[in-house]
Amino acid sequence: MADQDAQSPVGSEPAGLSVLRWEEPPEGPVLVLLDQTRLPAEETELVCTDVPALVDAIRTLAVRGAPLLGIAGAYGVALAAVRGFDVAEAAGLLEQARPTAVNLGYGVRRAAAAYWAALDKGAGPEQAGAVTLAEARALHREDAEASGRMARFGLDLLDELVSGGSHRLLTHCNTGALVSGGEGTALAVAIGAHRAGRLRRLWVDETRPLLQGARLTAYEAARNGMPYSLLTDNAAGSLFAAGEVDAVLIGADRIAADGSVANKVGSYPLAVLAKYHHVPFIVVAPTTTVDLLTADGASITVEQRSGREVTELTFPPRGAGDEGTGGVPVAPVGTQAYNPAFDITPPELVTAIVTEEGVISPVTGAGLAELCARSSQVTIS
Numbered sequence: 001m002a003d004q005d006a007q008s009p010v011g012s013e014p015a016g017l018s019v020l021r022w023e024e025p026p027e028g029p030v031l032v033l034l035d036q037t038r039l040p041a042e043e044t045e046l047v048c049t050d051v052p053a054l055v056d057a058i059r060t061l062a063v064r065g066a067p068l069l070g071i072a073g074a075y076g077v078a079l080a081a082v083r084g085f086d087v088a089e090a091a092g093l094l095e096q097a098r099p100t101a102v103n104l105g106y107g108v109r110r111a112a113a114a115y116w117a118a119l120d121k122g123a124g125p126e127q128a129g130a131v132t133l134a135e136a137r138a139l140h141r142e143d144a145e146a147s148g149r150m151a152r153f154g155l156d157l158l159d160e161l162v163s164g165g166s167h168r169l170l171t172h173c174n175t176g177a178l179v180s181g182g183e184g185t186a187l188a189v190a191i192g193a194h195r196a197g198r199l200r201r202l203w204v205d206e207t208r209p210l211l212q213g214a215r216l217t218a219y220e221a222a223r224n225g226m227p228y229s230l231l232t233d234n235a236a237g238s239l240f241a242a243g244e245v246d247a248v249l250i251g252a253d254r255i256a257a258d259g260s261v262a263n264k265v266g267s268y269p270l271a272v273l274a275k276y277h278h279v280p281f282i283v284v285a286p287t288t289t290v291d292l293l294t295a296d297g298a299s300i301t302v303e304q305r306s307g308r309e310v311t312e313l314t315f316p317p318r319g320a321g322d323e324g325t326g327g328v329p330v331a332p333v334g335t336q337a338y339n340p341a342f343d344i345t346p347p348e349l350v351t352a353i354v355t356e357e358g359v360i361s362p363v364t365g366a367g368l369a370e371l372c373a374r375s376s377q378v379t380i381s
């Protein structure tokens with residue numbers, strides 16, 4: 001077992017990550033993305049000059065993670081508006097790029113609504129473009145602020161639920177600065193615990209098949225100087241059995257009105273393990289990830305991705321239906337594969353949901369609706 005008490009220096013602040021930014025070079029505005037498919041080996045950037053390029057980046061997970069998808073979607077609409085592309089067409093392409101994370105549609109619809117409202121008020125195309133960009137920037141700023149609030153609420157909850165003052169936290173997929181305008185959702189809570197000297201160990205699920213944990217969470221944990229250990233997804237059970245997990249922290253891509261949580265595939269088995277071993281299972285997500293128009297987990301569309309992501313080791317990840325070449329086979333050629341990108345955890349397996357507006361525990365539809373009613377986020381149907 002890894003040295004449980006090895007502590008990295010607390011407060012070893014990493015240099016800021018530029019995950020996504022708007023730039024206005026002489027040849028016209030662009031969206032600059034840190035290409036997450038190349039991490040951790042390469043820190044390279046993608047420059048998106050049009051919406052099809054951004055849609056491809058979303059589909060291949062060069063840019064990913066629910067809150068960041070919402071921000072990227074809003075800037076995508078702004079890019080179309082400022083560059084004179086068809087905004088309605090752009091919004092449609094962006095919303096359809098990935099179906100599960102509700103934030104993507106929220107960000108796209110919020111920016112598009114700002115654009116149409118400006119035109120309705122008599123603004124010209126240039127002014128309408130500026131208004132749309134301002135709305136994307138506002139969403140970006142709000143998400144950064146929400147990340148800080150969730151980190152504080154989440155750490156207070158951990159201190160309440162876990163005795164001993166030094167936490168062993170297991171996380172799945174990637175939920176840090178690479179998914180956010182700030183330091184993330186679930187990982188931001190763990191980073192806060194680390195900075196407060198209350199992180200004993202961060203257990204990082206590798207998260208097959210696209211390895212967001214191994215490639216991205218380990219990358220962020222190292223940059224933050226956190227005491228972390230990587231594990232294969234199928235090793236998590238033995239950690240629970242050994243009593244090595246004090247709490248599970250995960251993000252979300254869509255939370256239905258009844259509190260069902262769609263998150264990276266492998267989250268549901270962790271919830272079952274946590275229930276069996278009486279370990280808190282905590283979901284951290286902004287209210288923009290709550291979808292009160294979707295009644296329950298059965299109503300959430302779960303993205304099915306190319307089977308080649310399972311039968312081959314290949315990066316960058318393939319978009320749905322992408323039958324490209326270049327991967328290293330880990331199964332006989334022609335093997336069929338089941339590759340859902342997400343799974344659904346029912347509310348009865350969720351100990352608490354932490355948002356920027358506060359915490360609900362137990363998880364109920366009424367509690368969720370009350371939290372969302374507090375949110376200052378612009379409501380877009």
Ligand SMILES: CSC[C@H]1O[C@H](OP(=O)(O)O)[C@H](O)[C@@H]1O
Nearest residue numbers: 064065066173179251252263264
């Ligand atoms: C809190 S958003 C991060 C969320 O998004 C991830 O999915 P993907 O990497 O496919 O965008 C995963 O579900 C994370 O929990």
